[in-house]
Amino acid sequence: GQQVMQIPQYQHVQEGEDFTTYCNSSTTLSNIQWYKQRPGGHPVFLIQLVKSGEVKKQKRLTFQFGEAKKNSSLHITATQTTDVGTYFCAVSGGSNYKLTFGKGTLLTVNP
Amino acid sequence: NAGVTQTPKFQVLKTGQSMTLQCAQDMNHNSMYWYRQDPGMGLRLIYYSASEGTTDKGEVPNGYNVSRLNKREFSLRLESAAPSQTSVYFCASQSHTDTQYFGPGTRLTVL
Numbered sequence: 001g002q003q004v005m006q007i008p009q010y011q012h013v014q015e016g017e018d019f020t021t022y023c024n025s026s027t028t029l030s031n032i033q034w035y036k037q038r039p040g041g042h043p044v045f046l047i048q049l050v051k052s053g054e055v056k057k058q059k060r061l062t063f064q065f066g067e068a069k070k071n072s073s074l075h076i077t078a079t080q081t082t083d084v085g086t087y088f089c090a091v092s093g094g095s096n097y098k099l100t101f102g103k104g105t106l107l108t109v110n111p
Numbered sequence: 112n113a114g115v116t117q118t119p120k121f122q123v124l125k126t127g128q129s130m131t132l133q134c135a136q137d138m139n140h141n142s143m144y145w146y147r148q149d150p151g152m153g154l155r156l157i158y159y160s161a162s163e164g165t166t167d168k169g170e171v172p173n174g175y176n177v178s179r180l181n182k183r184e185f186s187l188r189l190e191s192a193a194p195s196q197t198s199v200y201f202c203a204s205q206s207h208t209d210t211q212y213f214g215p216g217t218r219l220t221v222l
Contacts, residue, residue, distance in 0.1 A: 009151075033210065034213055042213040043154070088153065092209045097142045097161040097167070099211055103153035 004091050006102030014110050019076040021105035023089035024080075031092060032072045033099070034063060038085040046074075079109050112137050117214035118203050124192045124221045132187040132217050134202030139213075142205040144183040145169075145177060148216075154201065160185055160198040192221045 005024045013019050023032065031050045035043040047056055049065035049072060056063045060083075062075045076083055086104040118133045120218045136143065145157040146169075156169030160179040174196060189196060197220050203211040 018175075033208070042216050043203075043211075045210050047207065048210065090211075097145075097205065098156060098159060099205075099209065101154040103151070111118070 002078070004089055004100060004102045006089055006105055008105055010101065010106045010108075012110065013079050015081060016078050018077050019105075019107055020073055021087050021089075022071065022073050023102050024071045025091065026070070028069050028074075029091050030069075032065060033090045033092075034038045034072075034074050035088045035090060035101075036085050037088065037104070041085075043088060076107075079107070081109050081111050083107060084109050114138065115202055115204055115212050115214035117200075117217055119217060120215065121218045122220070124219065126191075126193060128192050128219060129188070129190050130192065130219075131189075132200055132202070132219075133184070133215055134186065135184045136164070136202075136204040136212070137183065138206070138212065139182070140204035140206055141182070142182075143179065144203040144205065144211065145187045146201045146203065147171065148201060149198050157200075159189065163198060164220075192219075194221045197221045 007022050029058050033048045034046040037043045047063050053067045054065040061079045064073045086106045088104045090099040091100040115136045141162045144159045146154040148154050156172050157175050158177040160166045165175050165181045178186045200217045202214040205211045
């Protein structure tokens, strides 16, 4: 099945600093999704990228899908304490209805 | 709409006891999933149901059984709980665009 590597595993930043997490695959992906899980909460869908080279923005969050559709990144500009949580990428397995999740990046923000 | 609901929210079991985790969704989704989440391990798929009447094993099915009762409900059963099954369990349903919607989770401790 699909495998995705997500780095880094942990990231601690000062409030106002930028943050980036990366998701990498050895195979070409049909699409990639990003989820956020607040401490003690459940994963919540953020966005889906489908096209090669696609860039989407949600306020301070910028999502990119690589030209070869083998990697993706989530960048947060000027982090805030509300950004704390674990960010997961997830890739679909085509016709087998399953998503494979990366292990996630835990972001902590020092106010 | 309630989205995805799970019961119970918390449970403590003794080794060897059995229990059923309940999940229901009101979004008319065909596919439903059970994951477990352990520190540093991300989300691991236990079982899934691509449609009413079908169930399939995921990455870590041993020690679990599932029932897709109808389109709305998908339950997870632990027949003889073991300490290794201490975890947070999430149920999810999937839309036609492959987006997954998660329930609030069940925090299970097996003593």
